Amino acid sequence: MKDTLNNQPDTMKKPDPEKGISRRKFFKYMGTGIATYFVWTDYLASEALFPGENAQAVPDQLSSWIHVSETGAITVYTGKVEVGQNIRTSLTQVVAEELFVPVSAITLVMGDTQLTPYDRGTYGSLTTPQMAPILRKAAASLREILLQEARKEWNLGEVELTLEKGTVQHPGNGKKLGYGSLAKAKHLLQPMDENVKTIHPDKWKVSGTSVGKINGEDFITGKHRYVSDRVLPDMVYGKVLRAPVYGAKLLRADTTRAAELPGVQVVKEGDFIGVTAANSRTAAMALAMIEAEWEKSPQVPGNQLFEHLEESAGNTDPVPAAVTDAFSNATTKVAHDFKVSYIAHVPLEPRAGLARWTGDQLEVWTGTQRPFGVQEELEHAFSIPKEKIRVYMPDTGSGYGGKHTGEAGIEAAKLAKATGRPVKVNWTREEEFKWAYFRPAGLIRVKAALTGNRISSWEFHNFNSGGAGISSPYSGQNNYQEYHRSDSPLRQGSYRALASTANIFAIESIVNDLAGMARTDPMQFRLDNLEDERLKAVIKAAGKSFGWNRKKVSANHGFGMACAAVKGGFVATFAEVAVDPDSRELKVLGAVTAFECGAILNPRHLESQITGCVLQGLGGALFEAVEFNEGNVSNAFLSSYRVPRFKDVPEMKVVLVNRKDLPSSGAGEAPITCIAPAIRNAIDDAVGVKLYDLPMLPSGVVPRS
Amino acid sequence: MKISVNNKEYTVEVDGNPSLLEVLREQLDLTGTKYGCGEAACGACKVLVNGTPTPACITPVTSVQGKQVLTIEGLETEGKLHPVQQVFLEEDVFQCSYCAPGMIMTAVALVENQKAMGEQEIIDGMNGNICRCCTYPAIVKALHKLTQTETKG
Incomplete structure (x- = not known):
């Protein structure tokens, strides 16, 4: 078998595995050249952007850097990872812009715990607002050093020099100096200049343009190796024994027959039982031949989920009297519960892990949004110091918040340790459905009242699904919101935009209903009750593009809208639906989404993120739901868990609102939040039926009111 | 057994009746073809068998004997993308x-x-x-x- 793991730039020397890269040792690892770096601890002193990061940062350990070698190769190191959000492209653009080089001149080394700085993880739409400005300043600082070196070389004073395609140009004699020759035999390492002049967004030539996906050709030719594709010499395939249902305990297991299969090795460590074989089919066969006995524990019946979430929440804080009084005294009011199902991320590449032990050193390749988190999980699993564990994260087959953990990598490492050979564990689709984690289910209880055209009381409780997006953006007196932690019958975790998908559905449904009670146009009602100008701007932009005031072509058509401010992004989605008068079948005809996230780094990729968010949100809005009962997930297959397909796509339109005067924020999450309430409100507009549950219409048929 | 993949003849192991997907990925190291669901519901493993899109995950390798299998790796002609x-x-x-x-x-x-x-x-x-x-x-x-x-x- 071939060793297909060659993702290191050839200029790299192997760093000392015992330590991170310090200023002192830098060039020993990097080779000669010029570099700029920043250190979290330095950076933290100057900016309070990273709450909680302090504890993780090691003093004097470089946290990210850009290096120019004497061949002119430019390498950027960051702990962020690429899971399809195309951040590799937009970060490369940022660096290319400041260094006056084509994007092809730059290599980003990402998510390798030995080579790249500690990073909490790639989630929460944080890469663009946090990492892009740092890399921009680091690249600009590097540019200034290169200019200074050129002045020295030519014995020039503080004259203006121009840069082009990786060269500095002499102002008089037309001579050029390449970055490589400027870096030759140098050992110049300087901290990023916090006050360095960066290129104004109005003058961007690379950032702000639709640069194509970096290494795009590797992905459409099948050359890119995802973790599940990787192979090591002498590698075997591993499988792990799973409980039949959640919460079952292994009583005993007979592995005799499994072990008799040719080439099969059985690994038993307490409750962990796994097998390895020369191919995945034999491993699966061996697994199936294990005769295991399980003791089930009482689990929540699926039809009692929402009662359970409320009952297990425990005591709740008292709601302020001003809020309840205002509600009691109001004449126009609404109160309703919303029920939100568990849904699955369904990354098309299920979890995969590949592990190799060399003595007491462990290497793990796994598709995760948190390579450093997985390194910590491995540290605990094997009680070995972090320095002996290297986690690699090759560009991965998506995550959507669903790959914060490292299960497959840990399983592969356990099997590799026991068998003494490299092991790859690729989860099946069923395993990914059953043993990863879900977007939480939730019960949301809202009470709201109007005085005139204004919201005079707002009480909002979220049981279990989470606090993200729980704060209403609407002005008004007497607000109260609380997130109640509950016991979740299924394993749950992060998701694209987290609980915003649930909370904004409830907020935007109730606000729409209030507008109806006030006999005010829902768009005008929102504009009247919102203060944030950025949010109002996307509503107006989407409304205009949608043609909010146009006449409906038929009485069974409905228009609906929703808006949200999530993680620095501002989004409004307008939807048009039709409900068949006879069959009551719903058709989503069109969706217009306007989005603003500051200065746009890559319009094409931004549009793709918005479209992807809206369509993924369409699944959760209409039909995605994890079906379960007493610990058993019963639709753990793509034939039974429905995700959006080509035929589900309505006419899509995206309106990009570019604010070059504002810092860029992330875009991978916010645009998912508004499609569900927009459709819900459009259905109400069409046929006067108000829906309160997600998914709204698993059968595709709108009930009669 | 011999099979033809991307106009090349390969001798493959067919003991235990492996799927075409397993053979492509694990025996021939042609990993461009992906696993997505194992039940022909997602299309990630589609290859062309005599020109017809075929889910490799549910196709026994023995069924492609004497047929032409084309995978993503064989799509370029003379270094040019399809x-x-x-x-x-x-x-x-x-x-x-x-x-x-x-x-x-x-x-x-x-x-x-x-x-x-x-x-x-x-x-x-x-x-x-x-x-x-x-x-x-x-x-x-x-x-x-x-x-x-x-x-x-």
């Missing part, structure tokens, strides 16, 4: 791209069988393939552009 690959690259359609090989193989058969397709025909032809990043509109737009161009030419 027009479907080319248009997907130009239009920059994908995000994580894990679905890309299956999408491309399905689309190759679709455009070769039918020129000048309308968007609805493309949607109908591609509906068996899932892109969980939901880049569907970009895929349709790219294929539509390709088929219109091909007709003109």
Whole structure:
């Protein structure tokens, strides 16, 4: 078998595995050249952007850097990872812009715990607002050093020099100096200049343009190796024994027959039982031949989920009297519960892990949004110091918040340790459905009242699904919101935009209903009750593009809208639906989404993120739901868990609102939040039926009111 | 047993009746063809068998004996991308791209069988393939552009 793991730039020397890269040792690892770096601890002193990061940062350990070698190769190191959000492209653009080089001149080394700085993880739409400005300043600082070196070389004073395609140009004699020759035999390492002049967004030539996906050709030719594709010499395939249902305990297991299969090795460590074989089919066969006995524990019946979430929440804080009084005294009011199902991320590449032990050193390749988190999980699993564990994260087959953990990598490492050979564990689709984690289910209880055209009381409780997006953006007196932690019958975790998908559905449904009670146009009602100008701007932009005031072509058509401010992004989605008068079948005809996230780094990729968010949100809005009962997930297959397909796509339109005067924020999450309430409100507009549950219409048929 | 993949003859192990997907990925190291669901519901593993898009995950390798298997790795001719690959690259359609090989193989058969397709025909032809990043509109737009161009030419 071939060793297909060659993702290191050839200029790299192997760093000392015992330590991170310090200023002192830098060039020993990097080779000669010029570099700029920043250190979290330095950076933290100057900016309070990273709450909680302090504890993780090691003093004097470089946290990210850009290096120019004497061949002119430019390498950027960051702990962020690429899971399809195309951040590799937009970060490369940022660096290319400041260094006056084509994007092809730059290599980003990402998510390798030995080579790249500690990073909490790639989630929460944080890469663009946090990492892009740092890399921009680091690249600009590097540019200034290169200019200074050129002045020295030519014995020039503080004259203006121009840069082009990786060269500095002499102002008089037309001579050029390449970055490589400027870096030759140098050992110049300087901290990023916090006050360095960066290129104004109005003058961007690379950032702000639709640069194509970096290494795009590797992905459409099948050359890119995802973790599940990787192979090591002498590698075997591993499988792990799973409980039949959640919460079952292994009583005993007979592995005799499994072990008799040719080439099969059985690994038993307490409750962990796994097998390895020369191919995945034999491993699966061996697994199936294990005769295991399980003791089930009482689990929540699926039809009692929402009662359970409320009952297990425990005591709740008292709601302020001003809020309840205002509600009691109001004449126009609404109160309703919303029920939100568990849904699955369904990354098309299920979890995969590949592990190799060399003595007491462990290497793990796994598709995760948190390579450093997985390194910590491995540290605990094997009680070995972090320095002996290297986690690699090759560009991965998506995550959507669903790959914060490292299960497959840990399983592969356990099997590799026991068998003494490299092991790859690729989860099946069923395993990914059953043993990863879900977007939480939730019960949301809202009470709201109007005085005139204004919201005079707002009480909002979220049981279990989470606090993200729980704060209403609407002005008004007497607000109260609380997130109640509950016991979740299924394993749950992060998701694209987290609980915003649930909370904004409830907020935007109730606000729409209030507008109806006030006999005010829902768009005008929102504009009247919102203060944030950025949010109002996307509503107006989407409304205009949608043609909010146009006449409906038929009485069974409905228009609906929703808006949200999530993680620095501002989004409004307008939807048009039709409900068949006879069959009551719903058709989503069109969706217009306007989005603003500051200065746009890559319009094409931004549009793709918005479209992807809206369509993924369409699944959760209409039909995605994890079906379960007493610990058993019963639709753990793509034939039974429905995700959006080509035929589900309505006419899509995206309106990009570019604010070059504002810092860029992330875009991978916010645009998912508004499609569900927009459709819900459009259905109400069409046929006067108000829906309160997600998914709204698993059968595709709108009930009669 | 011998099978023909990308115009090359390979001798493969068929003990235990492996799927075509397993043989491609684990015996021939042709990992461009992906596993997505194991039940022909997502299209990630589609390859062409005598020109027909076929889910490799549920296809026993023995059933392709004497047939021509084409995978994503065999699509380029003389170092040139297939027009479907080319248009997907130009239009920059994908995000994580894990679905890309299956999408491309399905689309190759679709455009070769039918020129000048309308968007609805493309949607109908591609509906068996899932892109969980939901880049569907970009895929349709790219294929539509390709088929219109091909007709003109």
